[in-house]
Amino acid sequence: MSVLTGGKLKLVQAALRLITQSRSLTSLGLRELAREAGLNPNTFYRHFRNLDEFGLFVLGYIAEDMKKGVRELRRMAESSDQAAHETVAFVYGYFLANPAATTVAVRELHGPSPLLRRALEGQLTASAREMAEDIIERGLVPGLDSATIHEISGMTIRYILFRAMDYIEKPQQRQQIQQETERFINWQFRGALVDSLSPEQIQALASRSPA
Template sequence: MTTRTPRSRAGAEDSALVTRSERKQRTRGALLDAALQLMSEGRSFTSLGLREITREAGVVPTSFYRHFRDMDELGLALVEESGLTLRRMLREARKQGRPDTDMVRRSVEVYKEYVEANRLQFFFISGERHGGSPVIRRAVRNEATHFINEMAEDIRQLNIAPRLSFASLQMICNLIVSTMMQAATDILDLPANQPQAHRELTDFLVKQLRVIFLGAMQWKEKPLV
C-alpha cells in the first residue's frame, strides 16, 4: 500500500524548500554585495577579511562557508557574475548592425550603460585586473578571453571580414576588448550632471573602435609557408 503525503503537508514542505532556497540566495547575494561595498571605499580585494564581509552582510561568519570555500571563490563569483550578463547583452547588440553603421555605437552604448548600472562590480574588476590576487587576475583574463572569442565568432558569422583567419579576428577583438576594459575607469569617472561629457566619451570610444575595424579591413595576413 502506497503512503501518500497529505496535500497540505506536501505544500508546506515545498514552501519551506523554496523559502530555504530563496534565503540561501539572498545570503549569497548579501556577501557579494558586502565585498563590493567595502571595495568601493578604496580597499583592494586582497585586503578584505572574511569576518568584516560577513559583518557588513549582517550574517554570522560560519554562514560564509555555506556559499564559498574561501575568499578566492567569492572573488571568482564576482568576476563571473559581472561578465555573464554583459556578454549576453553585447552579443545582442552586435546582431543589430554592422561596424560601418550601427553595431559599434550600439555596443559602446550598451557597454557604457552596463558599467554605469554596475559601478561597484567594475570598480572591482578595474582594480583587480592588475591587483594582488593571482586567482582573480586569471579570472579577469579568462573572462576577457570569453569576450574575445565570442566577438570573433560573431564577426565571422556576420561575414564582416571573410578573408581573415579566426586567429586574426581574435587578435583584432583582443584590441577591442582591451580598449573597452581600459575605458571602464573613464566611464566611472564621468560626472553625472554633464551630459556633454558623456556624449563626447561615447563618440571617442566609437571612433577608437571604428579605427580598429578600419585597420582590420586593411590587414594582410602572411601566407602560410
C-alpha cells in the same frame, strides 16, 4: 544584475559596497564581509570554501551579466558600425549602472591576487572570443581573416575596460569617451582591411578617391 538570492546575494552586495571604498576583493576580511552582509561568519562557508573562491564567484557573476547583453546586441546588428555603436553604448551604460562591479573588474586586473588576475584575464579572453565569433558568424567585416578579427576583438575588450573608470568618474566627457571608443573599434577593423590589400589594390583605391 543576474538574479541571485539568499546569503550569496547578501555577500556579493556587501563586497561591492566595501570595494567602492578604494578596496580590492583580496583585501576584504571574512568577518568584515560577514558583518557588512549582516550574516554570521559561519554562513560564508555554506556557500564558499575561502575568499579566493568567493572572489572568483563575484567576477564570474559580473562578467556573465554584461556578456549576455552584449551578445544579444551584436547578433541584431546589420553592420560593423552598428555593432560598434550599440555595443559601446550598452557596455558604458552597464558601467554607469554598476560602478562597483566595474571597479572590481578594473582593480582586480592589476590586483595583488594572481588567481583573480588570471580569472579576469580568462574572462576578458572569453569575451573577446565571443565577440570575434559573433562578428565572423554574421559576416560583419568581410575581407578579414578570423585570426585578425580575434586579435582586434581582444584589443577592443581591453580598451573599453581601460576607459571604464574615466567614463564613470567624468560625466562631462562621457559622450566624447563613447565616440572615441567607437572610432577606435572602427579604425582597427578598417585599418586591418587596408593592411590586407596588396600595393596594387591600395593604389587602385587611391586613384579612385576624390582629390
